[in-house]
Structure formats: C-alpha cells, structure tokens
Amino acid sequence: MLSSALQILAFGLALLGVLGSTVATLSPNWKVSADMGANIMTAVSQMRGLWMDCTWYTTGVFSCSLKHSVLALPAHLQAARTAMVLCCMAGSMGLCLAALGLKCTRWGGGRRAKAHTAVAAGGCFVAAGVLCLVPAAWFTGEVIATFLDASVPDSGKYEPGGAVYVTFVSAGFLLAAGVLLCMSCPGDGSSPHHDYCVSSSAAANAADLEKLRHREKEEREREEEKKKEERKREEEKKKEEREREEEKKKKKEREEEVKEKKREKEKEEEEEEEEKRRIQQQEQERKKKKKATTAVDSAPAREREKKYHSPSRLLPSSSLKGRYSLQDYV
Numbered sequence: 001m002l003s004s005a006l007q008i009l010a011f012g013l014a015l016l017g018v019l020g021s022t023v024a025t026l027s028p029n030w031k032v033s034a035d036m037g038a039n040i041m042t043a044v045s046q047m048r049g050l051w052m053d054c055t056w057y058t059t060g061v062f063s064c065s066l067k068h069s070v071l072a073l074p075a076h077l078q079a080a081r082t083a084m085v086l087c088c089m090a091g092s093m094g095l096c097l098a099a100l101g102l103k104c105t106r107w108g109g110g111r112r113a114k115a116h117t118a119v120a121a122g123g124c125f126v127a128a129g130v131l132c133l134v135p136a137a138w139f140t141g142e143v144i145a146t147f148l149d150a151s152v153p154d155s156g157k158y159e160p161g162g163a164v165y166v167t168f169v170s171a172g173f174l175l176a177a178g179v180l181l182c183m184s185c186p187g188d189g190s191s192p193h194h195d196y197c198v199s200s201s202a203a204a205n206a207a208d209l210e211k212l213r214h215r216e217k218e219e220r221e222r223e224e225e226k227k228k229e230e231r232k233r234e235e236e237k238k239k240e241e242r243e244r245e246e247e248k249k250k251k252k253e254r255e256e257e258v259k260e261k262k263r264e265k266e267k268e269e270e271e272e273e274e275e276k277r278r279i280q281q282q283e284q285e286r287k288k289k290k291k292a293t294t295a296v297d298s299a300p301a302r303e304r305e306k307k308y309h310s311p312s313r314l315l316p317s318s319s320l321k322g323r324y325s326l327q328d329y330v
Helices: 002-026 075-101 111-148 162-184 200-204 206-308
Strands: 031-033 043-048 052-057 062-066
Touching (some): 002 075, 002 111
Antiparallel strands (some): 043 052
C-alpha cells in the first residue's frame, strides 16, 4: 500500500515537472532587463528566451521576434535548446511508462513487468531532471557572469527570468519523481517467484510471504486461464476461417457445376437447332427433286396434247377446202 502511494505521488510530481519544463522551454523570459529611459518610446523591459526575444514599451506595445539563425547563437543557448527538448521527450516517455507501471492500474502486464516498467519510468524521470537542471545552471551562470562584467554597459546587462526558476523547480520535481519510483519497487532477488514490491519489514514477515505466494498462485492461475481462453478463441477463429474457406470452395464448385450444365444445355440446343436445320434442308431438297421429276414427267404429255390439238391436224385437206369450211368441220 505504501509503495502504491509513493508511485502515485511520484507520478504527480513527474507530471508537474514535465508541464513546467515544457512551459519553461517555450517561455521568452529566460533573462530579463529592467532599464527605463527618458523617451516615451524607450523599452520598459526586454526579455530573451531560447526561441524568441520580446520587448515591452512604455506605450503598452509588446513585440516579439524569433531567432531564425541557429549557428549565430552562443554555445550555452544552443545547448539549452537541445537539453530542454530532450528533457521534454524523456519526461513524456517516462509518463507513458509510469502509467503502465503503476500498481493501481490494470494494464501493463503482471507485477514483475509493472515493477520493471516503473523502474524504467524512474530512470526516464531522473534523466529528464538532469537534462533540465544542466542548461538552467549553465544559462544562469552565463547571465550572472555577464551581469558582473564591468566592461558590459548597463543596457546590455540582464537578470535571470522566471523561466529559469520554473526550470529549476521542474528539474527538482522530475528528480524526486524518478527517485521515488525507483525506491517504490526495489525488487527482491532471493526468490524468482517474488513479484511484488515490498519493504524489508514486510518481506521479513512469514505470514505476509505466505499471502503473497498465495496471491502469486492465484494470479498465475488467472493468467493460465486467460491464456487457455485465448487459445480457445484462436482455435475457434481458425475453425471458422476453415469453414468459411470450405464454404467458399463449395460455392465455387456449385457455380462451376451450374456453368457446366448451362454450357451442356447450350450445346444440346445448338445441336438440336443444327439437326432441325439439316432436316429442313433435306426436306427442301426433296421438294425440289419432286418438282423437277414432276416437270420432267409432264413434259411429254403436254407435247402429245399439243400435237393432238394442233390446228394443222384439225384443218381439212386441200381437196376438201372448197366444200367444207372450218366451222362445218368442227
């Protein structure tokens, strides 16, 4: 219970430290000058930060200008930029790991995995605190050395601004959070099955150890049950996939059978049509042959009729021409 409270406290301090370091990184008041001139348009206050320089005038005008050139900046300013960006990144990573390693959360794996994750988060917070503390101290030393230099005019002297103090406080929060997280889960190498983070007094009590072992067994059983359930689900999914594949294959086979039947029907219909056409052609040929034969047979009969009914045969001979007329002959 104590280790859980320490972890929650460490997480809160780390969150404040990350927010403070982010705000300090973006703030323009790392060093401030407060020189007032006699002219109404003179500057009341000048602030210089890591990324921009801002100026306040007596008229209430507030103007800022970005520092576009990186190589023209002094060494301590370039180092402060890099260190503060790395500090924010390390702190954010530590927050993600700490959210997984807290005992009061359900995600992040077993107790042993949570303990390792919490220690890793503590290391990230310590690294972020060091990265936040070093540029703040270096920047402050440069500002103080310039302020104490007699060769620098009064208009060019600056004092440490509020962002520097925020940086120091944030570094303290991050270092404290990292130490607390690392101390909340010291680990116990005496037994490989000891997954809980306990203090020395709790580890010395046999009853507590028995309870812890019993809890460990329960957790292992639960994990095994979960694994079995997952395996069953995977097997069921595989079976369903196989059934779906078999159904798809059957559907394809049915479709192919239907297509084959259609093709066979089409072939049969085509054959029937060809047979009908062939029969029709044969009938037409037979009819033509019949007509030709009937025409050939009827030709001599017609010729006979023509000869029989011809006018030369009906007319009388020349000897009877004077006596009889054609009308009398008929």
